[in-house]
Amino acid sequence: MKRHKKPEKEANHERWLITYADLITLLLIFFIVLWTFSNIDAKKFAGIAESLAKALGGGAGMVLEGPGPSVVAGAPVSEDRVETKFNLSAETKENLQLQKIKEQIEKYAKEQGLAGKVTARIEERGVVVSIQETVLFPLGSAELTPQAREIVRKVGQILLTTDNYIRVEGHTCDLPIHTARFPSNWELSVARATSVVEELLHAVHFPPERLAASGYAEYRPIAPNNSEANRQRNRRVDFVVLRSRYKETEPGVLPEFFYAKPKIAP
Template sequence: MKKRGQEPVKENHERWLITYADLITLLLIFFVVMYTLSKIDANKYYAIASSLAKTMGGSQSIMESGGPSMVPGASESKELDTAMENLEQQNMEKIKRQIQAYVDENGLSGKVTVTIEERGVVVSFQDVVLFPLGVAELNSSSREIVDKVGAILRQTPNYIRVEGHTDDLPINTSRFPSNWELSLARSASVVHRLIAYSGISPDRLSATGYGEYRPRKPNDSDANRQQNRRVDIVVLRTKFRDVEPEAVHELLPTNQPKE
């Protein structure tokens, strides 16, 4: 029985508004996330995916394999990876066509070859095209060739590696004690030219010297040795960029003193 003078408890008929407001908030968040995913940038996605792969296992196998996933959106991510690979392959083929057209137009066939390998596009110059025997400086005609090729390579954001190769004939001068130094000096000359006159960013380039230890053919004849004396410009596929060292200085404070 109610006590005399006690006011009756009023029933709150507006409590449903709290649940409704929570539902609307969740729906808003859901659609914001869906909109963000629909506007994902392919390059940013690949960078994030590569970073996660290295953090969780040191390779990209977690992204490239594993079969069908029960996680919503996983199949779409795999399709995005495939689409990016196809797009890069088309870009590689375009670069090859453009360089090959330049080679054909200028009578360089047989001295300059352009191929697409697993690692990317490889533009291979016999040493007679760029350098006299035992020399690491580009002359006027070879500088023009490097500039023309560099203008084509500037279109791609991929890393570019310049590789110097020699034959097995020993060299021992004050500047080049061995073929290591000669091959590296030649690749460095090409890299400096690409930076100075083709406008390619230095952080995309690297120079490597292999000496006589990566021959195409056995060094048992003058013709074979000439094939082995070469400079290769390699446009690396995106999947190989994880093996390239990162720019650590970007992670340091801006006021960090330089050594």
């Protein structure tokens, strides 16, 4: 018996629609991704920035001056996005502020040709601005030079941008001193710190309750006292911008009524 051949199926000429549909889907996903990049969620970005700052050991973190150009051509950039303030923690905000102070000091030192003599560094306790003795005082003296007064005023104006406590520290090298005014390096270091504080108070009108003066003589060196170059580095005045968490360890300010003069009965 002859076997009958099965009729062949007609070719499907619409299979291209599957490929076309896949292409359209991929294009749709691509444009959704572009739209997402052009509308970054500020709060989510701030959370990422804060997490990175903590992971990097409390560094300065990440700062966006603005949202940048839109990825999608013709998409308007909202002013609200430019002025968005990220919801950062107080610690991260303080880290950013301290980093800004450091950069301002370094910029000023570079512009005035004081690089190496006026330096700033970030430590665990805060920002430390160091000014060498040769820029501030004659050898063995606690009297500020005219150039020194200008430098102290400029540094003070930069430090006024923060509400943190400022500790002014006087340091000397290990060379002994014995004069009528300064029997030892202790008196000299304290007198230098006090001279700087007085300049901040009178010339910059710095809030006195935020200032403190201390002297460490030769006992807080930043380099070994084995050469004149190192001794010059050790003879310095430090402005320490204390982190807010150290405010709890500082003596508190008494209320105003403690300072009020009692009225004398007639």
